[in-house]
Amino acid sequence: MSQTHFPAYQNELAKYFKTEKQQQFSTNFFTDAENYEVWDEIDFSNLKEVDGQNTFTIKAEDFKFYAEGCLDNNPYMTDEEFAKKSPYGRLVPHPLFTTTICFWCVGIKGSGSWIRTPGARNPGQYHEYYEDFEVGETIHIKMRPYDRYEKRGKCYLQYKIDMYNQDNVLKASTISTLILPRTREDIRKFLEGIRGLKD
Amino acid sequence: MEKITFESLKTGTALEPVAHKVGQETFWKNAVASFDYNPVHNDAEWVKTAMPFKIPKTVGHGMMTMSFMTSVVTNWAVPAMLRVSKITSKFTKPVEQEWTVTCTGVITEKHYISKGKNFVVVEVKAENQDKELLGISQVEVVFPD
Secondary structure, three states: OOOOOOOOOHHHHHOOOOOHHHHHOOOOOOOOHHHOOOHHHOOOOOOOOEEOOOOEEOOHHHHHHHHHHOOOOOHHHHOHHHHHHOOOOOOOOOOOHHHHHHHHHHOOOOOOHHHHOOOOEOOEEEEEEOOOOOOOOEEEEEEEEEEEEEEOOEEEEEEEEEEEOOOOOEEEEEEEEEEOOOOHHHHHHHHOOOOOOOO | OOOOOOOOOOOOOEOOOEEEEOOHHHHHHHHHHHOOOOHHHHOHHHHHHHOOOOOOOOEOOHHHHHHHHHHHHHHHHOOOOOEEEEEEEEEOOOOEOOOEEEEEEEEEEEEOOOOOOOEEEEEEEEEOOOOOEEEEEEEEEEOOO
16 A cells, blocks of 8 residues: 555645644655554454553643634633633643544554544544643553444444553543444555545 | 532523634644544545545544534633533534534533532534534533532
């Protein structure tokens, strides 16, 4: 599965980069697609918990840009001075900041990489929160296959992803779900710009 | 800061809606914020033929819609020092460019557990300008005392 698609929109995306991590992250989901996990190849007989590829050290800019990126101008999430003077004494993350953490920590190879699959569709998500993430924490994830099923001709994959800080305090969990192309050949079709789904 | 107590809160209470008109720039900005660079949100040329949603145009991230829905709750809960503890969302229709997404929320359940663990459920829905349903969320909010 070779890289055959060099999207022109990459330059447009780069105009929005503000944080250090945004400059570093691989924005082309076609690259490395050969290494993504595939729906019909995951071994559900061996449900080991594994670590994500990367850790995420939270900076204030990460919280602020997530809120801005979902058009939320809540000052508790975007204004450091305001937030410091509030009863929290710190910035508060938008709850869906967990999305940013998961994409960063999963990385581009191995377990969980299916979340980057071109052609994937999002049917809905489940998140639980135990403590707010805070600036300065270094977050790591642990994940394991949770379920794989067909429903109305669509192939669903779920992983449970737990997010911990540097002291191994569980901060949040998600059951991450996507509808995926069924086979590696179906993904290859999407890489060529052909619809690799049967529904 | 507004003081909200669990005892005083009534089911049926509506929260302040959140509405956004979205376009390709919104999708790009959300991609950069979330690190979700799936081409169905970003690549207008690819999606013309690949069409994961059977639509030859880019669509918004499900997590963008879920974030909009969640903001209905956090706009109310965060200033009051209440904590979001659980979110369950389903997406019913992909969000297209130039649509206006309006999210509305109503407190539908009060759960009497114990001091520090009592929580309410806010049901949120997202609709486009034609009142087509785009997604629904159930958000649990815990009261600290």
